[in-house]
Amino acid sequence: xxxxxxxxxxxxxxxxxxxxxPDNFWVKCKGCNEMLFHxxxxxxxxxxxxxxxxxxxxxKNRLKAxxxxxxxxxxxxxxxxxxxxxxxxxxxxxxxxxxxxxSKTGLQDAISLACGRVHGLEIIIAVFSFEFMGxxxxxxxxxxxxxxxELAINKNAPLVIFPSSGGARMQEGILSLMQLPRTxxxxxxxxxxxxxxxxxxxxxxxxxxxxxxxxxxxxxxAEPGAIIGFAGKRVIEETIHEKLxxxxxxxxxxxxxxxxxxxxxxxxxxKTLSTLLCLLMNKDIGSSSLTGE
Amino acid sequence: MFLxxxxxxxxxxxxxxxxRHLSDGGDLNIAAEITRxxxxxxxxxxxxxxxxxxxxxxxxxxxxxxxxxKDVRKSLFSxxxxxxxxxxxxxxxxxxxxxxxxxxxxxxxxGTEKGDSTEERIExxxxxxxxxxxxxxxxxxxxxxxFNLPVLTFIDTAGAYPGIGAEERGQAEAIARxxxxxxxxxxxxxxxxxxxxxxxxxxxxxxxxxxxxxxxxIYSVISPEGCASILWxxxxxxxxxxxxxxxxxxxxxxxxxxxxIIEEPLGAAHRDHSITMDNLEKAIETxxxxxxxxxxxxxxxxxxKKFLDMHAGKLI
Numbered sequence: 003x004x005x006x007x008x009x010x011x012x013x014x015x016x017x018x019x020x021x022x023x024p025d026n027f028w029v030k031c032k033g034c035n036e037m038l039f040h041x042x043x044x045x046x047x048x049x050x051x052x053x054x055x056x057x058x059x060x061x062k063n064r065l066k067a068x069x070x071x072x073x074x075x076x077x078x079x080x081x082x083x084x085x086x087x088x089x090x091x092x093x094x095x096x097x098x099x100x101x102x103x104x105s106k107t108g109l110q111d112a113i114s115l116a117c118g119r120v121h122g123l124e125i126i127i128a129v130f131s132f133e134f135m136g137x138x139x140x141x142x143x144x145x146x147x148x149x150x151x152e153l154a155i156n157k158n159a160p161l162v163i164f165p166s167s168g169g170a171r172m173q174e175g176i177l178s179l180m181q182l183p184r185t186x187x188x189x190x191x192x193x194x195x196x197x198x199x200x201x202x203x204x205x206x207x208x209x210x211x212x213x214x215x216x217x218x219x220x221x222x223x224a225e226p227g228a229i230i231g232f233a234g235k236r237v238i239e240e241t242i243h244e245k246l247x248x249x250x251x252x253x254x255x256x257x258x259x260x261x262x263x264x265x266x267x268x269x270x271x272x273k274t275l276s277t278l279l280c281l282l283m284n285k286d287i288g289s290s291s292l293t294g295e
Numbered sequence: 296m297f298l299x300x301x302x303x304x305x306x307x308x309x310x311x312x313x314x315r316h317l318s319d320g321g322d323l324n325i326a327a328e329i330t331r332x333x334x335x336x337x338x339x340x341x342x343x344x345x346x347x348x349x350x351x352x353x354x355x356x357x358x359x360x361x362x363x364x365k366d367v368r369k370s371l372f373s374x375x376x377x378x379x380x381x382x383x384x385x386x387x388x389x390x391x392x393x394x395x396x397x398x399x400x401x402x403x404x405x406g407t408e409k410g411d412s413t414e415e416r417i418e419x420x421x422x423x424x425x426x427x428x429x430x431x432x433x434x435x436x437x438x439x440x441x442f443n444l445p446v447l448t449f450i451d452t453a454g455a456y457p458g459i460g461a462e463e464r465g466q467a468e469a470i471a472r473x474x475x476x477x478x479x480x481x482x483x484x485x486x487x488x489x490x491x492x493x494x495x496x497x498x499x500x501x502x503x504x505x506x507x508x509x510x511x512x513i514y515s516v517i518s519p520e521g522c523a524s525i526l527w528x529x530x531x532x533x534x535x536x537x538x539x540x541x542x543x544x545x546x547x548x549x550x551x552x553x554x555x556i557i558e559e560p561l562g563a564a565h566r567d568h569s570i571t572m573d574n575l576e577k578a579i580e581t582x583x584x585x586x587x588x589x590x591x592x593x594x595x596x597x598x599x600k601k602f603l604d605m606h607a608g609k610l611i
Binding site for chain 2: 080084085087088090091140141142144145148170172173174176177178179180181182183187189190209210212213214215217231232234237238241242246247250259260261
């Protein structure tokens with residue numbers, strides 16, 4: 003059996019799942035340049051054990067890390083969104099870019115919805131995937147955010163959104179701009195239902211996403227070092243012809259300037275979220291995990 | 296000032312000007328020639344402006360002589376009193392806001408101002424608002440809601456200002472909150488895109504019951520130059536980007552993003568401000584009359600519904 007498990011099976015796996023990262027894969031930390039063993043990094047939620055730099059975390063791994071026992075219900079996005087109403091084409095067709103992003107990520111669009119329990123408390127969570135066309139927001143993402151609000155209202159559960167996005171999806175032209183008012187209506191629906199809405203800003207969150215639902219949470223949390231802002235760094239530098247101050251638009255910079263409530267390490271998010279939500283909803287902290295409510 | 300694609304028109308106008316100099320009005324032959332050339336120039340204008348490409352429209356929308364919000368304020372409203380400040384930090388001259396009368400009805404008026412002279416342009420930051428401008432707009436929308444007055448907004452901006460201070464003081468939050476306020480007020484709201492409707496900075500003031508656009512105005516998620524530099528990796532492809540973005544009033548009307556197109560005079564708004572203002576006035580009057588028939592709750596519900604329905608699935 004040994005030779006089968008040790009040499010044959012991995013080879014078959016390699017054939018079936020060619021994208022799987024080999025065991026001996028090393029990753030260079032962007033924070034401290036340390037070479038990190040990928041398994042160790044994965045176990046540590048893509049946070050550098052040496053300098054605490056927060057690297058991108060896939061949406062699947064993020065959801066697993068958030069929900070109790072890593073288990074949750076995936077909620078499919080609405081199908082039937084007309085993907086390319088403008089028949090947009092730059093160097094390539096927008097439709098081809100979507101197809102490629104889908105096959106690369108295995109996701110339908112730049113956002114995923116899930117429902118599950120965090121420390122026993124039922125929560126609707128929406129997570130952006132930056133690797134899907136820069137997490138850009140088009141009609142499908144806007145629809146998903148509206149759906150997440152409707153779900154939260156149906157289940158009488160709070161909503162937590164984790165944006166990471168370059169902004170509006172240019173390839174949908176004006177329709178992507180219309181997702182600003184549309185997603186803001188979603189936040190109004192949540193507020194009218196008197197349910198908490200928390201935004202956890204992850205790296206990076208800019209443009210039309212910050213200029214809409216992402217800056218209208220009851221509470222704003224940011225991951226350490228995340229870049230959060232309206233205009234991109236390059237655009238600002240080109241406009242003002244100056245170099246930007248150190249740490250400009252970082253989570254900590256925003257905390258100093260009053261734009262976020264808390265900067266929380268990735269490992270501490272489930273606890274912080276569940277505590278905050280229990281406090282907001284006047285539930286006993288932690289009791290939900292005991293009663294399963 | 297003539298635009299690049301108006302060469303033939305410029306030549307004709309030049310000839311007419313020359314002939315006018317030559318004659319003191321007494322020479323009948325010259326007068327006849329002037330009339331003939333003028334007719335030809337007008338015909339040329341008509342033909343050119345009927346089939347402007349999206350990129351040409353971008354040029355027209357940015358024409359320095361195009362009527363600005365200042366002109367609209369002076370022509371359409373009486374007793375206008377500008378109100379200043381966001382009550383938090385400062386006064387942003389890129390957004391001018393106040394109360395005035397439109398055909399006897401008190402209205403709250405908010406607009407982005409590009410300015411005419413160099414001094415004015417600098418003072419108004421070339422029409423690019425900072426958070427204070429958007430927060431002032433929120434204040435004025437709240438006043439409108441409080442006193443049940445319609446809100447009229449006029450948009451002519453390349454976009455919200457990308458600067459250090461603007462970021463520090465929450466440019467994104469200011470835009471988001473302005474849209475939220477626009478989607479909370481229970482009064483009629485009409486937005487008019489006068490020239491450039493640039494991205495978040497524009498939609499902040501254009502989340503209205505009725506969105507109107509001047510015939511040659513543009514409204515887009517990103518400037519064609521910005522789009523080209525990101526997607527084509529070179530701003531030289533702005534013409535293609537302008538085509539792809541569907542930023543003209545005609546395209547946006549077909550996509551049902553805007554409600555109405557306001558006709559511009561022969562050769563566009565910058566050639567005749569007074570006709571433009573007349574057309575603008577009529578269009579606002581009609582829209583306002585329609586909206587005033589709705590109850591306050593209906594106005595809010597219909598506005599929200601209109602934007603909720605604006606997604607790709609519903610368009611085709």
